[in-house]
Amino acid sequence: MALLELRNVSKIYHLGGEEIRALDGVSLDIDGGEFISIIGPSGSGKSTLMHILGCLDSPSKGEVRLDGMDISKASTAQLARVRNRTIGFVFQFFNLLPKLNVTQNVELPMIYAGIGGRERRERAHKALELVELSHRTKSRPNQLSGGQQQRVAIARALVNDPKIILADEPTGNLDTHTGELILALFRHLAAQGRTVILVTHNPEIAAVTPRRIEIRNGKVAERVDERLAGLDRPNAVAVH
């Protein structure tokens, strides 16, 4: 059984009486430990797919199973719990809380998980060591560079030991070099057996992952963009 199973998932919005199918009958399986990218131009429905994969939203139709649990029928509180324990989010704009320092930002998911103070500090420290930021624990986000901020965000995503890391354009706001380092970090995490899902519109970034899913007009494309084919060099860093 796959870690994530989507069966005929649709998301339908109603805008002024008009029906918009952001996702239209998407079915796909993602196994545990996969390093995968979801690619598509803006408006293709990849964001909607990411929201559903990340349990931020429920589908209008179809079935989503995460670890055997039916997400489409879960309550908001259950979804919050799944987001907290099973999924780690990394955002394009880092989304660190500006009034909290690095450690406090990393501790935040553990606070929502109800983990005690000492264990929180220990785990936050470990996660920050992993992203090589254990020397900046007291800094505020605005005192860090973009790459550092994204590493803090990754540490925050990792700290509850989630099965899935869901990254939405994680390099979109970084220069190429820093982006590479971040991608290397994701690859490292994937190598450790974590499921990493990168959502991007950039084929060069998608090229990093062994498996790619292309979304077009709310559907999984039959054929992957030929531009991606040439870049498909497993275990290689994206070419600039």
Place this chain on the structure above:
Amino acid sequence: MNLLNTILIGLKEIWAHKFRSILTMFGIVLGVASLVGMSAIVKGMENGMRESMIAMGGADRVVLEQQPVPSIQDHLADQAPGRTMRDVLALRRSAPMVRAVSPQMSIEEPTVTHGQKTADVWECAGVWNDVLEMNLHQLEYGRFFNDIDEENASPVCVIGVGVRDQLFGSPEELGYEVVPIGEEITINGQSFTIVGMFTRYMSEQEAKERQIAKASAGQAKDSSAQTGPKRRKGWGGRGGWAFTRKNMSLYIPLNTAWVRFRAAGDANGIPDPRLSNIEIKVRDLTKLEASLQQARNVLLITHNGIEDFNFRTQENQIESINKQIKNARLSGGIIAGISLLVGGIGIMNIMLASINERIREIGTCKALGATGIAIFTQIVVESVVLSVLGALAGLVASAGLVDILAFISPTGNSPVITWEARAVAMVFSAGVGIVAGLFPAIKAARLSPIQALRYE
């Protein structure tokens, strides 16, 4: 979700917008200060009223009044005996629910002199020793009357300190205290020996002022002393009245009053036996009605069934005092409540602005696994932290406010800040904080994570 963390994050949020938070808190500061200040003033009034109440003999004092016979007994009016010693003795013997009976035979408009000086005595009466308990008198110098004085109708008297001030001079004028025990004074031309003097009765406020005056007397004996009559202080002047009345009293033994001042109105060689006043105290104030009924039954026998008497309790007065206190409390409470409410609206406003600024943050928190309840708690806690900080500042401000009020308003009853008032103000403003936070918190908790994350 632990509360300490929530509070900490709330404090950070407030600290991040210091100026805005302080402005918001100001509403609560004013509300709490006015609530505590108001209650302090009311408490001061209450203290003043209670003092004068006690000065007048306390709540359990009942006056046995003379009254015209009821119309149904009109034909018996000429047989009405009036209040006599028979009543007093009967009450003492047969009304166990009555604790003390104090007969009084007043000398109306007495002329009390010593040498060239005349005293303006408010109450001059022949009494039994029960009067001490009845009017809560305290003897400071000398003694009260004994059985021999009573039996022999001795020409002795006990005076209030005000009478001494007028006849012998007050310590303030002389610089030393005269103890006129053994001095002779005249009452309506008859010579009396002073055997005792009461202590000075005064309100707490006056006691304080006297102490201050005493302390500063040594340093400043200049001519800046006040000229003209002193401004009367005290709640409605009433407290002052009660204390003056007590200080200006002069007592002689009951028998002395009867033999020496009532002989003119005699019949068959017996002086007029009617008393001018009988006052009783009941044993248990909670059983006032029953006690008075018992006394009434006894008196109906001594009065041959003629109801030419009535009881006047202090109950009515206590009731009116309580009503006034209640009114003052209510109006003060409403004003303070309104200002707290305004403060609460300010907090709600700022919380709404705050969550609008933080929609993306809230979205992030939700993506990280914050439940609606966690977000809700966070916002409510922030709002409560704001209001409680404001309340604490308000408590500090209230102390200053009360000082200013005490300074500018010449109420004789200085405002008293009570811990109850502080506690009520704290709890109330925390409540205002909760209520003010509810709506923004619900709004924040209900945000959809996607829309919140996408919000620009």
